[in-house]
Amino acid sequence: MPTVHRTAVLVGGLTIFFLIENAAPLFTNKYDKWHHSGINIFFTLTTVLVNFVMAFILVYTADWVVANGFGLLQWTNASALVCVTAGLMLMDLIGAYTAHFTEHKVRWMWQFHVIHHTDQHVDTTTANRHHPGESVIRFVFTTVAVLIVGAPMWLVFLYQSLSALLSQFNHSNVSMPKWLDSALLLVICTPNMHRVHHHYRQPYSDSNYGNIFSLWDRVFGTYKVVDNTKLVYGVDTYMDKEEASSLMNLLKIPFAGYRHPIDHPTEEKL
Numbered sequence: 001m002p003t004v005h006r007t008a009v010l011v012g013g014l015t016i017f018f019l020i021e022n023a024a025p026l027f028t029n030k031y032d033k034w035h036h037s038g039i040n041i042f043f044t045l046t047t048v049l050v051n052f053v054m055a056f057i058l059v060y061t062a063d064w065v066v067a068n069g070f071g072l073l074q075w076t077n078a079s080a081l082v083c084v085t086a087g088l089m090l091m092d093l094i095g096a097y098t099a100h101f102t103e104h105k106v107r108w109m110w111q112f113h114v115i116h117h118t119d120q121h122v123d124t125t126t127a128n129r130h131h132p133g134e135s136v137i138r139f140v141f142t143t144v145a146v147l148i149v150g151a152p153m154w155l156v157f158l159y160q161s162l163s164a165l166l167s168q169f170n171h172s173n174v175s176m177p178k179w180l181d182s183a184l185l186l187v188i189c190t191p192n193m194h195r196v197h198h199h200y201r202q203p204y205s206d207s208n209y210g211n212i213f214s215l216w217d218r219v220f221g222t223y224k225v226v227d228n229t230k231l232v233y234g235v236d237t238y239m240d241k242e243e244a245s246s247l248m249n250l251l252k253i254p255f256a257g258y259r260h261p262i263d264h265p266t267e268e269k270l
């Protein structure tokens with residue numbers, strides 16, 4: 001059930017944002033869209049598969065926290081309104097921000113997450129370009145979030161739907177008016193904010209980790225503002241186009257050893 005629901009949101013979101021970014025794109029460079037989407041949709045399917053196989057763990061955990069009164073929402077006997085707002089924010093903090101931050105700091109996790117960063121044409125299909133190993137890592141963080149938050153299954157549904165939609169939105173290659181971006185940015189992560197994370201060099205790739213709420217990057221000092229037209233997508237250790245766009249190679253990267261970030265002689269100011 002959670003997987004059917006999530007797959008419907010994934011397909012619906014992809015279609016909507018794909019249409020919007022084609023109507024009003026930010027970058028208009030020419031590239032092989034079919035090959036690019038093919039790779040990213042393959043990784044979206046493996047993400048769905050991993051979540052399908054493991055879904056029972058999430059359902060069991062959510063039922064268990066409610067039955068045993070375990071977790072923050074259960075201990076505080078929170079009202080429905082608090083459950084929705086605080087619950088979603090904490091699920092986003094633990095299940096997305098912390099998961100993502102950790103993947104950037106722990107080497108073996110980075111070796112899986114780097115596949116997401118090898119994309120040199122970020123668009124809405126990039127959202128689920130996750131190596132199957134990363135899908136497992138993220139699933140573990142989501143399960144831990146359910147335990148800490150004490151999230152009932154309806155909240156997990158709501159969180160996963162919003163999480164999938166926001167990820168597709170903030171990766172989309174859409175050009176948005178400044179006023180709209182500024183207004184949305186007060187609450188959620190917009191494409192203008194998240195694209196900075198896909199710049200090919202540090203320190204920009206180590207900023208703007210958020211997925212749903214922009215608050216966490218502001219609170220933890222990882223928030224950066226950059227003129228998006230100056231960005232170069234990718235990751236400096238895998239800029240070779242062949243290497244970054246071969247499916248077999250991408251699947252093998254996590255097991256091929258750690259590559260140190262390239263020492264750039266000057267700190268880049270964007």
Ligand SMILES: [Zn+2]
Pocket residue numbers: 100104113116117197
């Ligand atoms: Zn990242």
